[in-house]
Amino acid sequence: MMKGKQTFGWSSEGKEAFEGIKKAIARTPILACPDFSKDFIIYCYATENTLAAVLTQKDSNDHELPIAFMSYILKNHELKYTMMEKHAFVVVKVVKQFHFYILNSHSTVLVPDTTIKSILTHSIDEWYADITHFLTYGECPSHLTTKEKRAIKLRSAQYVLWENALFKCGMDGRFLKCVDKEQQKKLLSAFHDQACGGHYSSTVTTHKILRVGYYWPTLFKDASKWIDKCEACQTFVGRPKLAALPLKPVVIEEPFQQWGLDFIGTLNPSSSVGHTHVLTATDYFTKWVEAIPVKSTTSEVVCNFIKENILVRFGVPNKIVTDNASNFSSAEIMDFCYGYGISLAHSSNYYPQGNGQAKSTNKNLVAIVRKLVNESQRNWHKKLYDALWADRITPKRAIGMSPFQVVYGVEAQLPVIVELPALYLMKAIEDTSFNDSLDKRIMYLHKLNEDRLQVADRISAHQQKVKYLFDKKAKSRDFKVGDIVLLWDKRHEPQGSHGKFDSLWLGPFKIRHFAGENSFYLDYMDGSSLPLPYSGQYLKLFKS
Structure with a gap:
């Protein structure tokens, strides 16, 4: 405006605005001295990463004056708090920071109304708040009816408070950590959608969440709704088929004694590094799966796989079952198996469905991988190991537990469990005694032997049930206009x-x-x- 021949107009409104700016600058807030005979007012606020608060007091003209300020950047584990916990945490920090002012004086803590509404309507379920209130104060919230209070008292007998967290006693005696809605979605996503989830059914997903120590009353219903709306599950699940022939169960009584081998492929597209097939092996007893991506399907590849992934890890099996493909029936394979005393059976001669375990594994791995690959689909060789991870930690209906537990005697520790530790993990971290850890491990080994004895019975019972269901004819579905x-x-x-x-x-x-x-x-x-x-x-x- 000051260049050239431009004119500058100075009106009365401009002068008035300029005077207002000068007065505003001159009135920069200055910390006032506290008057301990008057009440203090504390304003608190929390965000995803920071906490803030200001201590104020009203003067004789009823104007609020700042007394002190507080700010805090959340660190490490504090960043994992829910928003409800962060708003509670800021109050704790305020009490510590301003205790010289508010000690022996009356103070009012204020937080934004939207925060209170969010906490009451979204962060904590009503059942959680009512039970926690009863366990903390020994009485039900006053707003409940007599019938509701009676129900809360009965339900609370199954719950305990430990280190500010609510736990429910499960049917097997284990304590399950109760979680809020935000954590519920995180668990459902972790155990269904993410790398170790595998996009299994609602029953399996629910079972996995319960087994690692988490609970909420609507878990089964929420898992079913979550999976019903999963687009990947709806578009990639296979079409129901009729049973072509009755099933003939194979009796196995010990782990790692019989393996089923098969190839998946030729895969289209091939992997980004040239893999065209996946070679899989499944133990008939534990349901443990080994698999590798391969670029060729020669007998040499099969022999190396058997030695590196079965013999050196699990010992020499009694029998290996394959189909009648040339790479499984060549002289090289037969000589290899004969040298280790392994009986080689081909499904075409042994039994038409004799290698059904391997076929089932292939179908399961493909179903998981196709939900994990990127748009080009050429990273499937990397996602194969995520699929193996998910499969090994997932409880199998036939054996009543996960393959990982049958093999090692304990459940696998997962990333989400470290982030949201369940009760058993909290106790394990506290227990640093070597002797106690050794005794616990010996106990696990004894229990593992008992579990494996039960697995044989469970497999037999499950096989009979699957046979009955599999041999039934498929039922038609009913649709209506507008579906x-x-x-x-x-x-x-x-x-x-x-x-x-x-x-x-x-x-x-x-x-x-x-x-x-x-x-x-x-x-x-x-x-x-x-x-x-x-x-x-x-x-x-x-x-x-």
Whole structure:
């Protein structure tokens, strides 16, 4: 404005604004001296990374004057606190910081209304707050009815407070840590969506959460809803099939005595470093899986795999079951097995479903990997180890526990357990005695022997149950106009040539109208139509 011939206008409004700015600058807040005969007011605030507070007091003109300020940057484990815990933590820090002022005087602590509403409506479930209140004060909250108070007293008998956390006594006597809504979502994501989750069913996901020591009353329902809305699970799950032949269970009574070997592939696309197949081995007793990505399927590769991944880790088995492919039935393989005293059985001669354990493993690993790969799908060789991790720590219905526990006698320690430690881990950290640790390990080994004796019985019972269910005929589904559905991608049929990790379902689509009994016309979600009708056999409901 001061260059050239530009003019500068100075109006009365400008002069008034300028005088106002000078007065505002002159009134910069100055810390006032405290008057201990008057009340103090404390304003608290917490964010994801910091805490802040200001101590004020009103003067004779009822104007608030600042007395002291406090700020604090959260560190290490403090950053993992929930927002509710951070708002409680700032009050603790305030009491320590301002105790010289507020000691023997009346003080009022204020936090933003939105924070209070968030804590009351989102951070803590009502059941958690009521039970904690009863266990802390010995009485129920006053707002509850007589019937609700009676219910709280009965439920509280199953809970204990320990180190400011609520625990529930489980059916097996273990104490399960109760978690709030924010932590519930974190656990469901960790045990279903993330690397060690594996996108298993709601029953398996719930079982995994309970086994590592966490609980909330709606766990089963929440897990079911979470997985029902999982897009990866809906679009990648396989189509139900009829049982072609009755099952014939294979009786195994000891671990690592019989392994099933098989190849997955040829995989399309190949990995970024040229792998085209996955070679897998599954122990029939423990359900432990070994797998490696390979670039060729020669007999030499198979022999090296057996030696490096089975013999040197688990000992020499009695039997290895494979299909009748040339790389499993060559003279080199037979000589190798004969040299170690291993009986080599081929499913085509041994029994048509005799290598079903390996086929089941292959199907399971592919189902996990296809949900973990990136858009190019060429990083599947890296995600294979995440799939193995998830499979080994997941309880198997046939044996009643995870393969990891059957092999090692203890549950695997996972990243989420370190971040949100359950009760057993807290106690383990406290116990630093070598003798106590040694005694505990010996006890685990004795218990492991008992567990393995029970596993044989569980496998037999499970096999009979699976046989009964598998041999039944599949049931048709009922759909109605307006339903949102997915359509089975026929390119995944045996004669198809689709990518191994591609989505198994197309859609979603909307059912426009019936074309006949169990046959429907479909529309895309944008309103355009598919020209031909589709059988309900190839449809399933889509949940969102």
